[in-house]
Amino acid sequence: MGRNKFSQQEIIEIGRLLQKKNAGNRAQQKLVRHELRVNYEFNISDFNEPGKAFGEEELQAAIRRGAIVILDDATIASMKEKRARDKARDEAQREQQAIEKGEQTDWQEAMRQWEEWEKNKN
Numbered sequence: 001m002g003r004n005k006f007s008q009q010e011i012i013e014i015g016r017l018l019q020k021k022n023a024g025n026r027a028q029q030k031l032v033r034h035e036l037r038v039n040y041e042f043n044i045s046d047f048n049e050p051g052k053a054f055g056e057e058e059l060q061a062a063i064r065r066g067a068i069v070i071l072d073d074a075t076i077a078s079m080k081e082k083r084a085r086d087k088a089r090d091e092a093q094r095e096q097q098a099i100e101k102g103e104q105t106d107w108q109e110a111m112r113q114w115e116e117w118e119k120n121k122n
Contacts, residue, residue: 002041005069007076014042015056022055 006014014036021032036042047062048054062068071079098104 002037002043002046003079004046004067005071005076005079006040006042007073008070009073010040010076011059011063011068011070014040015059018054018056018059022053 017032017036021029021036024032033044036044044054047067048058052058059068063070095104099106
């Protein structure tokens with residue numbers, strides 16, 4: 001599940017991308033869907049009716065029914081910052097657990113040891 005809260009500017013850009021998707025061939029549609037997911041955390045499948053194309057008209061319908069909420073830019077920026085912090089924290093925890101289990105090398109420690117070795121070899 002992606003986001004369901006966007007700024008007005010993001011909605012405009014998402015609408016533009018949806019128009020581009022619906023006008024493109026299969027490969028272009030795939031690229032647009034990827035851009036929507038990566039840049040906006042917007043998953044069409046979160047809002048569309050199965051088997052029906054999703055375009056700007058469906059985007060506006062999702063806004064009208066409350067499935068998509070438009071918030072001010074500052075609130076959206078704050079939400080994105082929090083998501084980034086949470087993601088970084090979760091990734092650090094996963095990395096630490098993998099190091100403790102021996103599933104992953106502590107690359108920061110390995111780099112420190114390498115730099116120490118480089119310094120002392122001369």
